[in-house]
Amino acid sequence: MNRLRFYLQLGFTLWVCLFMIVPVIMSVMAGLTTNYFVGLESGLTLRWVQEVWALYADTIWLSIRLALACLCFTVLLGVPAAYGLLRSKRRWANAMEEALLLPVAIPGLATALALLLAYGHMRGFRESWLFILIGHVLFTLPFMIRPVLAVMRGARLAELEEAAASLGAGFRQRFLGVVVPNCVGGILAGALMVVTLSIGEFNITWMLHTPLNKTLPVGLADSYASMRLEIGSAYTLLFLAMTLPLLVVIQWAGRVANRSRTP
């Protein structure tokens, strides 16, 4: 019985590897070989990576800038919003929570189209990266609110706040000194999602981008469509090199925050 389970698990793991890890490795290798169609015999090279960097460095910077700005906005909007939802005893609080998921449920293309219809005529705004930022914030906000709200619900926040108030703390002091520090775990979990989603976001961004404002995934699509396969693959390689460390850092911060909190 145990043996059977072991083999089933092993099989499943291998199967997952086959579809998740192998393609990534193939892609990375393709970005490093001199000629993909000839194969590894043609030798390894960094030429493609350099070429991508020369062509698309600005898309990478834009993506990072967008992700970080998006993170700032979702924290600044999401934490107070989650707190509001927590506190509100009204019936519409539940409805609000559901409504927050709408941008996830609606196809990104539709969200982008709506944004274009509403604000596309404002030239300066339309052409700046802030326009894309708004799309990203819309899309990622629920991923910040949900984990923060969950942590708030589990943390006996009301009692902590009452204790702080009895000790003389006004609303601002309570919010910054008690509420926020006690939902750091949720904020970090949300941050991980927000940054990941913002960096990889394609649908909305593709609709909203201008030739001067291309993000990494949009550039990637571009290069796949118009360049050698090796260049596209080298691009993937850079993408991974940018995002993996970022995600590892956020994960690690989450683990540290949790360790200092729970027994």
Place this chain on the structure above:
Amino acid sequence: MTSTSLTLEGCGRTFPGGQVALHPLDLTVAAGETLVLLGPSGCGKTTTLRIISGLESPDAGGRVRFGERDVTALPIEKRDVGMVFQHYALFPNMNVADNITYGLRIKGLSRDTIRQRLDEVMAMVDLQGFGARRIHELSGGQKQRVALARAIAVRPKILLFDEPLAALDAKLRDRLRLEIGQLLRKLGITAVYVTHDQAEAMALGDRIAVMQAGRIAQLATPREIYHRPTSIFVADFIGAVNRLEVHATLADGLLRVSGGELRAPHLAGAAAVYCRPEDIQIAADGNADVRGKVRQSLFLGQSQRLLVDLGDNACLQVETASRRRWRTEDPIGLRLPPEALFHPERHAYPTKELEANHA
């Protein structure tokens, strides 16, 4: 520490939806006094405490005064109250020292004052050396000491406790109860203490307010509450009480009850008499007021509780020393001294002379 008196005037609380948690209530706590709010679950203890703290406002017309000052409109953070909660409510993101000094830092006191105050209160609650501990590294008892230290560090005008020991085990509860009692005496601070544990109430309260369904049923000293309860509810809620039906009042202050006759001149004409199980004595035949049979005996360690059947469906609980062994159906004679008999609703209690006799 200078302490403040506390007055509630006509403070009721009706929750949206019409739930009356508290009927309009008047209450005065003298400066330096500890008042215990005691009562069954849902009787409005917490609501009263929250009105005092400012976490809840009384219905229109209610007034809360600290000393001469009307604080009804002040939010909790302006009231200078210290609170200790059942589940500690310590800030998990801070260590012990930061928890205790939170209020001092909010007040913007100087670093030296804070340091000094911290050492002072840590010594008071016996937590020296725990400053750097994280909250989750503390036991329940230690957590509650930190909470206590945090509340007294800011030198509040009034200390409020909401069932602070309810989450602890029995032994620890006894010890902490003693310590809290000593601390309250030492600080001489005005305190309101909510509990549903009568032993805690007796030990800590200068006075006890027994609450029932949103009203105060009786407000008096622990002795008074125990020995001269003014309602059957109070008599029954605090300790155990026997009720014996009176069949007839005879001459000489004698009352005819099932199983015999009782001498109780102060209860002439009453339909029933009440007495506490520990006031009943086991008596030899000549001295017994009533006679019956043991129906059940319950060994409690420090004492035993007998259920004595007097016939006519009348039963008495008797608390007696635990050495002698009683079996079911053993015949037994009991003496119910006049000073042990009372009737709450008639406000009929033994006179001072009778009580002096007993002592």
